[in-house]
Every structure is written in C-alpha cells, then in structure tokens.
Amino acid sequence: MNITYATTNKYKLAGANQALLGAGLTLTAPDRELPDVPEIQSDSQEEVSIDKAQKYYKLLKSPLVVMDSGLFIKSLKGFPGVYTKYALDTIGIENIVKLLKDDRGAYTQRTVTYIDGLEIKTFTYKVHGELLSEPRGENGRDYDKYFKVDGANKTIAEMSDDEKTDVIAVVWKELAQWLQQK
Numbered sequence: 001m002n003i004t005y006a007t008t009n010k011y012k013l014a015g016a017n018q019a020l021l022g023a024g025l026t027l028t029a030p031d032r033e034l035p036d037v038p039e040i041q042s043d044s045q046e047e048v049s050i051d052k053a054q055k056y057y058k059l060l061k062s063p064l065v066v067m068d069s070g071l072f073i074k075s076l077k078g079f080p081g082v083y084t085k086y087a088l089d090t091i092g093i094e095n096i097v098k099l100l101k102d103d104r105g106a107y108t109q110r111t112v113t114y115i116d117g118l119e120i121k122t123f124t125y126k127v128h129g130e131l132l133s134e135p136r137g138e139n140g141r142d143y144d145k146y147f148k149v150d151g152a153n154k155t156i157a158e159m160s161d162d163e164k165t166d167v168i169a170v171v172w173k174e175l176a177q178w179l180q181q182k
Contacts (some may be wrong), residue, residue: 001179002026003114004064006056008034012067018161019169022174030060044084045070045111046122053113053120063116065175071143073131075103084143093143097131104130108147110171114179121178125171139164 005013007029016027037055042048049068056064070084076099079085087096094147107128114121128150135145137157144156156164 002028003179004028004030004032004060004062006030006034006053006060006064006066008036015161015165015168016067016172018165019172020093020176023173024180025172025176030064034059041080043082045109046113046124048082049111049113049122050115050120053115057115057117059118063114065112067110067112067171069108069110071105071147072109074105074107075100088142093146096143097146098135100131100133104132105111106131106147109144110168112171112175114175123171123174123178125174126167127146127167 001024005016006017007013010029011027013027020027034056039048040051042051045068049066049138052068053064053066056066068082070081071079072078073126076087080096095132105128107126109124109126111122111124127139130150131143131146132148132155135157137145137159138159139159140155140157146155148155152159154163156167
C-alpha cells in the first residue's frame with residue numbers, strides 16, 4: 001500500500017520508509033511541491049497534527065499522513081513542546097539547554113496523523129531521555145546532538161541511521177498495522 005507523506009523533508013520520508021520496511025506500507029512524496037501551511041497555536045501536538053493533515057488533505061485530495069515532533073523538557077513544564085521548531089529557530093538549542101539546572105529529563109514525541117477524507121487517526125510515541133550540557137555526535141541536528149536516549153549511552157546524533165530508525169519505528173509500525181486491519 002502506498003500513501004502520501006505530506007512533508008518537504010526528504011530525510012524524514014527516507015527515515016519513515018526505513019522504519020516501515022516489511023510492514024506493507026510505503027510512503028511517497030507528494031506529486032507536487034507543498035507550501036508550508038500555517039500551524040494553529042495549541043498546546044496539543046495531536047490538535048496541531050490533525051489541523052495540518054486537514055489542510056494538506058484539502059490541497060492534495062488523497063489519503064495522506066503527516067508527522068509532528070517536539071522536544072518536551074520536564075523541568076520546563078514541557079517547553080518547548082509543540083513550539084520546538086519556533087524555539088529552535090529563535091533562541092536555539094544551546095540557549096534552551098542553558099535554562100536547565102539539575103533536572104535534565106526530557107522526551108521527544110512524534111505524532112503521526114492519517115487522513116483519507118472520511119477518517120482521521122493519530123498515533124503518538126514518546127522517546128524518553130535527558131538533555132546533555134554539551135553536544136555530542138554529527139549524525140543529527142539541533143537537539144539530536146544533546147538528547148541522550150534512555151537505555152543508550154548515545155545521543156541521537158551519535159546513533160547510526162539504523163539505530164535512529166529503531167527509535168522512531170514504533171509510531172510508523174502502529175500506523176501500518178492499523179491500516180492493514182482497516
């Protein structure tokens with residue numbers, strides 16, 4: 001089964017398809033260039049993801065998925081959360097890390113939303129870890145260099161592509177499993 005992944009990021013598309021190997025689902029790039037759609041202001045990643053899926057569905061008029069991700073820092077009451085992209089673009093990860101004291105616990109969260117015009121379904125997965133005070137690794141950007149995954153002695157940026165795929169695979173496999181039962 002092929003479904004459009006409404007993203008302009010070829011690395012996200014490749015990573016998602018790597019995670020879906022053997023799952024019976026292939027994500028394809030949109031058949032035309034997608035404009036950036038304005039994001040609603042909401043503290044709910046699910047609401048943001050659903051809104052984005054609906055906007056892209058109006059443009060493409062075919063079943064599709066979108067994925068939103070964010071960094072949620074426990075001592076900052078979940079900030080930057082759904083505002084991660086904005087926070088990274090304005091103050092940067094280095095300054096976010098400077099805000100932290102002893103409690104460096106955090107999680108990254110990915111929400112995938114499927115829409116086909118009749119049905120909307122979301123899937124969410126959290127990866128827990130902590131933010132380091134200094135960046136490590138070259139295979140990533142922004143907070144990937146600071147975020148050390150629980151159970152691993154590596155930041156996301158220190159992981160191989162296969163290891164990084166394993167970190168995100170769960171949410172994509174849940175989508176594939178749900179679509180096969182549909």
